[in-house]
Amino acid sequence: xxxxxxxxTLSTVLIFGITSAAAACNxxxxxxxxxxxxxxxxxxxMYIEVEGKRQHGLPTVVFENGNGDSHEIWDKVAPEIxxxxxxxxxxxxxxxxxxxxxRSKVNYTAAGEVQxxxxxxxxxxxxxxxxxxAHSIGGLYAREYKYLYPDQLKGIVFIDSAVEYQESNAFPxxxxxxxxxxxxxxxxxxxxIPYELSANDLINTYKQIDTAQATDPxxxxxxxxxxxxxHGAPENFEVILAEGQAYIASxxxxxxxxxxxxxxxxxxxxxxxxxxxxxxxxxxxxKSANHNR
Numbered sequence: 001x002x003x004x005x006x007x008x009t010l011s012t013v014l015i016f017g018i019t020s021a022a023a024a025c026n027x028x029x030x031x032x033x034x035x036x037x038x039x040x041x042x043x044x045x046m047y048i049e050v051e052g053k054r055q056h057g058l059p060t061v062v063f064e065n066g067n068g069d070s071h072e073i074w075d076k077v078a079p080e081i082x083x084x085x086x087x088x089x090x091x092x093x094x095x096x097x098x099x100x101x102x103r104s105k106v107n108y109t110a111a112g113e114v115q116x117x118x119x120x121x122x123x124x125x126x127x128x129x130x131x132x133x134a135h136s137i138g139g140l141y142a143r144e145y146k147y148l149y150p151d152q153l154k155g156i157v158f159i160d161s162a163v164e165y166q167e168s169n170a171f172p173x174x175x176x177x178x179x180x181x182x183x184x185x186x187x188x189x190x191x192x193i194p195y196e197l198s199a200n201d202l203i204n205t206y207k208q209i210d211t212a213q214a215t216d217p218x219x220x221x222x223x224x225x226x227x228x229x230x231h232g233a234p235e236n237f238e239v240i241l242a243e244g245q246a247y248i249a250s251x252x253x254x255x256x257x258x259x260x261x262x263x264x265x266x267x268x269x270x271x272x273x274x275x276x277x278x279x280x281x282x283x284x285x286x287k288s289a290n291h292n293r
Contacts, residue, residue, distance in 0.1 A: 039123045041116050047097035048090040048124050052082030057287045059129035059154050062088040066136030070096030076272035081279055088126055110144040110205040118149055133279055135159040135268065140209055146221060147212035155222040155282050159275060160265045163244035164206045170240050218251040222285050224278045225249040225257040231264035
């Protein structure tokens with residue numbers, strides 16, 4: 001019984017800090033844009049939408065979804081940003097309108113996801129500097145992107161980002177094997193969380209982030225950290241989640257950290273203006289920095 005309670009509590013941490021329940025509707029919607037459709041990446045079709053026109057001095061804004069979410073999750077935010085620069089939304093392999101190949105044939109770790117995104121952008125003709133707007137597990141992917149392609153990524157907006165080893169922080173008395181088993185239970189459908197990455201994928205992603213973080217890749221990168229302050233979780237877990245967000249902000253000397261005290265994990269759904277303002281603030285900072293060079 002105690003293990004069951006801990007497992008359910010861990011699932012709460014997973015839901016709010018590591019994974020995302022699919023909040024977008026199932027009905028596909030293709031917005032007007034420069035391009036919308038599927039492109040071949042590594043033998044599989046990936047869905048992408050490119051909208052708006054890149055303005056002088058502004059990078060392309062690429063939206064990185066949380067676990068299990070499709071590109072539609074950004075429908076309250078992306079069109080507003082597209083009014084001032086080019087934006088990209090897409091579906092990762094296994095999600096939305098992209099192919100869902102056999103899991104054994106695809107690398108679902110952060111490095112695998114980032115390499116596919118990089119290839120997808122090139123095939124879509126999205127070259128030059130980008131900003132990543134990254135939700136939940138997407139925050140880990142954004143950090144890996146900066147490590148693998150440092151010259152292309154000019155800034156990151158983290159939206160209630162996942163933090164590596166957050167489960168261990170929540171349950172320091174448990175060994176990694178037990179935590180791994182609980183993560184597997186939380187990711188395999190018992191909680192209704194979409195099955196995009198496995199427990200082993202997550203652990204390998206953490207190892208990749210460890211390698212990346214050893215190089216301190218975000219230290220001089222402009223970032224915005226947008227955090228939810230009310231996830232409906234027990235108070236002690238809200239504290240753990242808040243500490244994780246503060247950690248993300250500490251990774252850069254050029255970070256701005258803002259918290260919405262009234263909303264939780266899905267800020268882009270529940271308070272889109274908060275997210276839009278954060279993205280616009282980062283774009284303004286980047287434009288100002290370019291002008292001052």
